[in-house]
Amino acid sequence: MKKNWPLWEVFVRSKNGLEHRHFGSLHAPDADMALKNARDVYTRRSEGVSIWVVESKNIKASNPDDNGEMFEPAADKAYRHPTFYELPDDIEHM
């Protein structure tokens, strides 16, 4: 079977102080080329100061079909939020 260039996911930090954010994906033969291609494809107008690339097959993603059991348990835990607690109106610095 003919081998094709694998798929990579590209993450870019727009400026120091911000996190790397997913920008898109691209094909490249190896990590170095993926980085160079990512520079040309996603940062032609100074959109970034740092790039991460990771081969897409190395990402394990949650399945939206399981979102119920995955995320719903957090929905009924209002006590994790500060507004759950009752305090007198005139209290300050809290």
Added chain:
Amino acid sequence: MKNQDTMQDKEQMKSLEDIFEAKIARDEKIEPKDWMPEKYRKTHIRQISQHAHSEIVGMLPEGNWISRAPSLRRKVALLAKVQDEAGHGLYLYSACETLGISREELYDQLHSGKAKYSSIFNYPTLTWADIGAIGWLVDGAAIINQVPLCSTSFGPYARAMVRVCKEESFHQRQGYEIMMTLCNGTQEQKDMAQDALDRWWWPALMMLGPTDDESTHTEQSMKWKLKRKTNDELRQQFIDQTVPQADILGLKVPDEDLQYNTETGHYDFGEIDWEEFWQVVKGHGMCNKERISARKNAWDEGEWVRDAALAYADKQADKEVKEAV
């Protein structure tokens, strides 16, 4: 028993589809791993890939003039524009791949003629003024088509379009500047600009798609937010905003019936030659064969480079493994 099962399946499918449609109606986005009706997947693969192919083939008519740009300023701008188009094609191909089709399949569909691309790119670029007219009119029409797609329902497509639209406005402005310079030049240069407008005006109007009564997918596409306005509305918008721009250049739009209608607040315009449009779509335009063969050549002749890069990557990976032992 079997019949009952299929009945149940069908009902379940129907309710899944209802939930799906309601989600889109609420302006929620659909992401690649979410459940989606097969028709949604197929329609999106078709539209996003056509869009990607148009960006890629769109590089060819302009690439024709890079080596003959009249100044360094024009040359760097044109190079940057063509590079952007490659980039736009790449954003869109990867958005399309999230729907479960491979890059190779997408290329095959383009090269075999199974997939279409915008018919405007099957017209030749005969003079330097054509580069101006393409930026002004073709990118102008593309922007009108694309801006509403920034809020389309499929997440990866919408995100790609936001990036594309941000970059596209320089394309139109550099084109208009070329036209402006020619129109302020010698009579010969002005004639060249007029000739380019004469040739690109009607194809640019056709770019916005068949008339509403001929357009088969409009209703479904509206529901999925692949379209926010009909083809005819978009075309009217394009004409209304472009005619005054032609006036500023001192050029004449090649349409005897073109007239501002004070009652509607829009320009009335002449009959579009749809026969020409369908001929080009069917492959009988001036450059259909040339475009596809240029594209195939580039792909085929690049094969050894792709293979060599992969062989090098494998070799480096082997080395790392050996060094680790």
